[in-house]
Amino acid sequence: MLKREVLSVPGVPAHANPIPQAVKLDRFVFSSLVTGRDAATNTYPDSMEAQVKNAFASMRALLASAGATPANIGLLTIYLNNRADRVHVNPAWLEMFPDEKDRPARMTLKMELDDGAKIMMSFTAVL
Numbered sequence: 327m328l329k330r331e332v333l334s335v336p337g338v339p340a341h342a343n344p345i346p347q348a349v350k351l352d353r354f355v356f357s358s359l360v361t362g363r364d365a366a367t368n369t370y371p372d373s374m375e376a377q378v379k380n381a382f383a384s385m386r387a388l389l390a391s392a393g394a395t396p397a398n399i400g401l402l403t404i405y406l407n408n409r410a411d412r413v414h415v416n417p418a419w420l421e422m423f424p425d426e427k428d429r430p431a432r433m434t435l436k437m438e439l440d441d442g443a444k445i446m447m448s449f450t451a452v453l
Contacts, residue, residue: 328352335391338384339363348388355392355451359405360384362445370442374414377444382418389451396422398451399430405437405446415445 331350334340338347339361348357361384362377363370371377385402389395404415412434423429430449439446 333388333391335384335387337365338387339365339368348392350392350453353453355389355394355398355449355453357385357388357447357449359446359448360388361440361443363443370440370444374411374444378414378418381445381447382422385447385449386422389449392451392453394451394453396430397428398453399449400452401431401433401450403448404432404434405439405448406434407436407439407444409434409436411444 328351332346333348333350335347340347341358345358348355360381362381364380371380386396389398406412415434
């Protein structure tokens with residue numbers, strides 16, 4: 327029987343609902359929604375760029391807590407209020423995954439997000 331390990335990482339905003347930030351199950355890491363909230367204030371910054379920076383930093387921290395790096399991500403799903411905001415996501419994407427021959431699969435979807443949210447992400451990683 328597999329044992330689920332709940333990941334709770336200081337510096338990554340906690341969810342309002344009773345769900346974990348991420349879980350590790352055997353060699354897999356599954357995130358809940360990773361938001362662009364500021365870790366210190368637990369609020370959404372006004373700018374898309376700041377939210378993207380926060381979301382990618384939170385994702386990196388969650389991965390590290392599981393003993394993983396961005397290289398372990400197999401699928402990254404990005405949710406945006408406005409698909410045109412991909413232009414703000416792509417620089418962070420290219421910084422995290424600079425090698426075009428070594429990037430995870432990615433889906434970018436338009437979705438109505440929480441008040442103040444401009445980006446949310448979820449990922450699946452393999453250890």
